[in-house]
Amino acid sequence: MNATAQVGNRFFPEKDLATTGIYYYPEHWNENQWERDIKKIASMGYEFVHLAEFAWFKMEPEPGKFEFTWLDKVISLCTKYNLKVLMCTPSATTPAWMRTNYTETFVMDGHYIRGEHGTRGLGSIVNPTYRGFVEKIVTEMARRYGQNRNVIGWQLDNEPDAKPDYSPSSQDAFRQWLKNKYKTIAALNEAWGAAFWSQWYNDFDQIIIPNTTLVGWWGNNPHALLDFKRYAADAQAEFLDFQATVLRSSISKDQFVTTNYTAVSTGADSRRTKKLDFATYTAYPNGGSDNIGDLGFRLGNSSVILFAAEYYKSVGGVSGVMEIQPGPVNWGTYNPLLLLGTVRMWLYHTFAAGGKLACSYRFRQINYSAEQYHAGVIKTDGTTPSQGGEDYMQFMKEIAALRKQYKPGVTMPERLNARSTAIIWNLENYWTIDRQKQTSQWNTWNYPIKFLEIAKSFGAPVDLIPETADLSKYKFVIIPAYEMVDSGVVKKWREYAANGGHLIITCRTATKDRMGHFWEAEWAAPISGLIGAQVKATDMLPGNAKGDILMGSTHYSWNNWADLLMPDKNTETLAVFDNQFYKGEVAVTKHKVGKGTVTYIGVDTDDAKLEADILKKIYTGAGVTIENYPPGIYVYWRDGFYVAVNYSSDSYAMNISETARILVGEKVLKPAGVLVWSE
Incomplete structure (x- = not known):
């Protein structure tokens, strides 16, 4: 058995095919609704609950004062209803007391203006004070839940993006990164082509982060900017590895450590991490782009999952979707109602490409704040499944049936391997x-x-x-x-x-x-x-x-x-x-x-x-036979199953053998259709 298979089997047994989960934010709802919600999650067919991602304020309401009683109750409810837990570190959302009392912990933009409290992802990941607070909260969480058998793993942060940071802490960290890389200022000057336009440096202390906001697009040195990108990606990776190290001092070896990169990640480089077990991704194919054909705007951008599902296997050899939207979003150019079955098709796409887990954001559509129009699997009444929720339940029911059809040891057919x-x-x-x-x-x-x-x-x-x-x-x-x-x-x-x-x-x-x-x-x-x-x-x-x-x-x-x-x-x-x-x-x-x-x-x-x-x-x-699938038709083989999905606006008749056993769907793939078969 190869190393990739060992990583996958350790946390995700092959016979399970895909493990399903849902984001739940108990801090958003009255405590008297928690049991009703957890019970509903279990009855819908989910297998784990994603918790604590943005709840730093509730776990540490004041500096050094930790409160986990509320979270203990939610985890106990999950145990009661046979749901596992995927715990998250809350570093993406700093509490108000940090910005008020420790202003240096926030990033600076290209105008050297500090970020303000009120959104996520504004902590300066290289600032020592911020790092200290992150270490404390992660340590406390690890000690409390690291040996809990119901906790299957940990997600670090949220959608790490290697955000450009021009703060004094980042300036210092960038200079140190350059010193480590180049050793001498002469080597840096040569690498940056600093003789051009008198950009020459006498020592590292003269260097500031290249800033297109103030220098202008034309004026900035492309080699310096490339190094800034590298530095930011390295800093992001090191920050994730730092959290992983803190966790592993207390958690069970049976709990995995991962994070959820965005499908289109132009700053953070997942391959730079060294201490994650694997990487997952956030996939939002929706958002109002035209896509394929007249119905394309209701079916989503096919390239989102197509790319991410393959790329993020680079870390640990396995992957899965941590965050997939079960309906319209609130940030698209326009936010159309999806064609019936579209969310199910997305889920099958992640599964077909080898995904070991499929998790949806979020359980309940929130009634207030910035993501009111961001769909959930449950509508705003708190009890009724949305269209995406119905899709998810059908997917989970079908995966349960496919598990019974799984046969170990099946190898890829030679015509595909060729x-x-x-x-x-x-x-x-x-x-x-x-x-x-x-x-x-x-x-x-x-x-x-x-x-x-x-x-x-x-x-x-x-x-x-x-x-x-x-x-x-x-x-x-x-x-x-x-x-x-x-x-x-x-x-x-x-x-x-x-x-x-x-x-x-x-x-x-x-x-x-x-x-x-x-x-x-x-x-x-x-x-x-x-x-x-x-x-x-x-x-x-x-x-x-x-x-x-x-x-x-x-x-x-x-x-x-x-x-x-x-x-x-x-x-x-x-x-x-x-x-x-x-x-x-x-x-x-x-x-x-x-x-x-x-x-x-x-x-x-x-x-x-x-x-x-x-x-x-x-x-x-080269003597290889090939297919000729039209745009939007994607066909995969995994674990003995063939899976086809249809992102196009037209029906497509799949050419499968007469002896094939259709397990899900029909031979004619309608838009948003799914077909699973074995031979």
């Missing part, structure tokens, strides 16, 4: 590209998702992996816009291809070193030999212009980004530019390296038709 795909992605490349897009048409966050969508349309199992991962188990590896590289990672890619792998590299890869400097060489020099071509020039077009590319007899449009390639004599040309003044120049190449191949896609298109057709050639050329 399509095994990895996408190498890291947040640092997002940071550097997003800072200097060079064109407003570059869609930084969604660029790797484009390739995830394509691979899933082939019916491929796909992992989103760090560059340090073992590539040998994948038949295909995609490297989308990996701007910063070093010789070691390029060597690893070459070895993967030479051993028979199929490597797909895209434009904007290897243009910079790890500090974001261009190479003092040809463009993308480190990969020229690997791709069997040189990048001669780069072009971008205005939004109303259309570039033309010819592959075989098929024409494709582009206007975002283009690398003009000069292939070596042994490199195959797959596509050429067919208009503009450089008509006939090469756009896509394929190069044989050892037993494998390296394909370079030198353009970024809006409709992804070119990229999809190129990948289709690579997969089928």
Whole structure:
């Protein structure tokens, strides 16, 4: 059994498939309603209750005065009704006494103005005083509940975001981070290119956090900003590890430690943590975006769970959704009523992608304050299930039935394994590209998702992996816009291809070193030999212009980004530019390296038709059979079950074998439909 399986089985037995839970905030309701609510949670089919996340004020009403009697009562009620508890540390919501008496514990924004009490996530995570208070409350909670057999685990903080903090504490911490990294001021000056515009430093004490608010977008040093992003992500990770360390001094080894990152996390980097058992994610596919087809706005953004469910497995090898909204939100562009069954479809999507837990935010829709319009699984009357609540109950009932169908030891079918795909992605490349897009048409966050969508349309199992991962188990590896590289990672890619792998590299890869400097060489020099071509020039077009590319007899449009390639004599040309003044120049190449191949896609298109057709050639050329699922249809295999979901506005008839056993749903997937079957 591999290490990933051991982590998963330790906390989540395979036979359980997925464990379900619900957020409950007893501090929001009259105490005489607590038992009614807990009993209702149990009767709906939930298995654990998520507690204490934002309740610091109630657990420590005054500095050093701890009050847990109320929480003891809620946990006892959970035990009475056979519900487990997932406990949370409350560091995201500091009590009023902290801002009043210890102003230094709050962050400063880019105008050097302190945050104010009244929302969440404003504590300065590097401030020693704030750290001290966090340590005390977490210690008290761990001592009280760390050996409670009904507590299955701990969530740290809430949606950690590596918030930019310009406070004196953060300034000091940033300087220390730089000293640890560079050792000498001369090394920093070189890394930051400080000779430009007289940005030279004589010592570390002269450095302040680069501030686009006051310096302006154009003026800030991109290398300094990159280091600020790295520092903030490191500080966030270290803060989580700090809490995990405090917990583990008192809690049982059977209690897991995790946190809930947002699905789209542009600041916090989950892979930097060292002491979490695994990472979970918050997924809000809703919020009024148009999505796929006429009904798309009622079905949600399919890419949210698609990306997060794969990416957060990078920590501990397992993941799940900690927070999923059972209806309209209160922050969307507009907040439509969801199509019947949509929440159930989202839950099945998280399950299909391997999720070990599925937890919903929240039990009761609150009657007051900032999230009044944020739906719950129970309506504002406190007793009636909402549409999302009905969806959740159906999901839990069906999971209970699927558990009876589970057979241990089932392995992935070979036809699926033959399509095994990895996408190498890291947040640092997002940071550097997003800072200097060079064109407003570059869609930084969604660029790797484009390739995830394509691979899933082939019916491929796909992992989103760090560059340090073992590539040998994948038949295909995609490297989308990996701007910063070093010789070691390029060597690893070459070895993967030479051993028979199929490597797909895209434009904007290897243009910079790890500090974001261009190479003092040809463009993308480190990969020229690997791709069997040189990048001669780069072009971008205005939004109303259309570039033309010819592959075989098929024409494709582009206007975002283009690398003009000069292939070596042994490199195959797959596509050429067919208009503009450089008509006939090469756009896509394929190069044989050892037993494998390296394909370079030198353009970024809006409709992804070119990229999809190129990948289709690579997969089928490698002797692999593929599917052709339309946008919004996602099909997975896990634990012996096939699961399909439909985010599109049209019904889709699944092509499954005559001998297949349909366990949930029908062969024709309606919008928001779910199909589970076994073969």
